[in-house]
Amino acid sequence: MNRLIIIGAGGHGKVVADNALKNGYTNICYIDDNAKGDVIGFPIIGTSTDIECLNDGSTDFIIGIGNNAVRKMIAEKYRVNWVTLIHPSAQIAFNAEIGKGSVVMANAVVNVCAKIGEHCIINTGAIVEHDNVIEDYVHISPNAALGGTVHIGDNTHVGIGATVKNNINVCSECTIGAGAVVVKNITDNGTYIGVPARKMD
Ligand SMILES: CC(C)(COP(=O)(O)OP(=O)(O)OC[C@H]1O[C@@H](n2cnc3c(N)ncnc32)[C@H](O)[C@@H]1OP(=O)(O)O)[C@@H](O)C(=O)NCCC(=O)NCCS
Known part of the structure; x- marks a missing residue:
């Protein structure tokens, strides 16, 4: 090895x-x-x-x-051999795709037809449900949950324990605060907090 x-x-x-x-x-x-x-x-x-x-x-x-x-x-x-690491306790559906350089941590779930980009972090216990598209350089923090058919744009950080309702698009370059609940599409980049999530002043 x-x-x-x-x-x-x-x-x-x-x-x-x-x-x-x-x-x-x-x-x-x-x-x-x-x-x-x-x-x-x-x-x-x-x-x-x-x-x-x-x-x-x-x-x-x-x-x-x-x-x-x-x-x-x-x-x-750097042009090097970037590897993908999937913790053995993570549950990855048979047809989920996970890009090079990405890490999937303990107890995370990546469900059917989900696509994870390159150099992403699917952190401890995060749930990426069916048909999600997670673009490159995204971080889904511990215990965050994304419902089915969610799209997360590149470079976005979904904070610890945050929830994104099914069928929601979150654009690139966003931060979703810890514990926030996203129930509407986010089309302007920025930081969003609270329940329901709203843009920080
Ligand atoms: C949203 C966030 C990015 C804001 O950070 P910040 O700009 O440094 O904000 P501050 O800590 O200065 O807080 C500003 C205000 O927002 C509030 N606030 C901060 N984060 C909040 C959150 N997630 N939900 C609700 N309110 C929040 C603070 O209480 C504070 O309120 P106040 O002005 O009434 O005192 C950050 O708090 C956060 O949630 N980051 C995610 C962290 C994470 O998930 N890390 C995972 C690592 S694995």
Whole structure:
């Protein structure tokens, strides 16, 4: 099995490492621009300036950074073997599609005909129901629930415990606050909170 380099050794990067272990990776390292030493037993072997030379043909890469814009910037900058990690406890329908560089965490559900883009995070216990389309660089936070046939535009962050009603479109570059309930289409980018969700002033 290839070595796995996780870019970003913060909180999300730690959860990615656990996911990688459960996918059989035994040689796991981090690179991080702000930390040194090791994190939960895995060494930090360099910074982002080392990515090109660490890309030796037998190394897989994954981005362990929760911020969508930062993930996008890194993914677009480097041509490396981005892998997809699906925690063994996640429930993925037989015909669901999950793009490269995306991670699906413990107990998440991705139901039939759902399509997840590249470098997305489907976080712990999130529910992505049937026929959803989740564009690239989206983060669906822990315990968020998306009803059937929801569309989430690229770079949008759906906060922890938020709910999106079935058949709803949320445009790109939005933040849906923790616990918000989205019951109408969102067509203007921005931050939305509350029940029902409304744009923050
Ligand atoms: C919505 C959010 C982005 C706003 O962040 P912010 O701009 O820094 O806002 P602040 O924390 O300064 O709060 C501003 C006001 O909005 C309220 N507010 C913040 N988040 C809220 C939420 N999710 N629902 C309802 N009200 C909220 C605050 O209570 C505060 O109200 P006040 O002015 O009456 O005191 C953020 O609170 C949030 O919910 N982020 C999602 C976090 C998440 O899910 N992380 C998952 C990590 S895995």
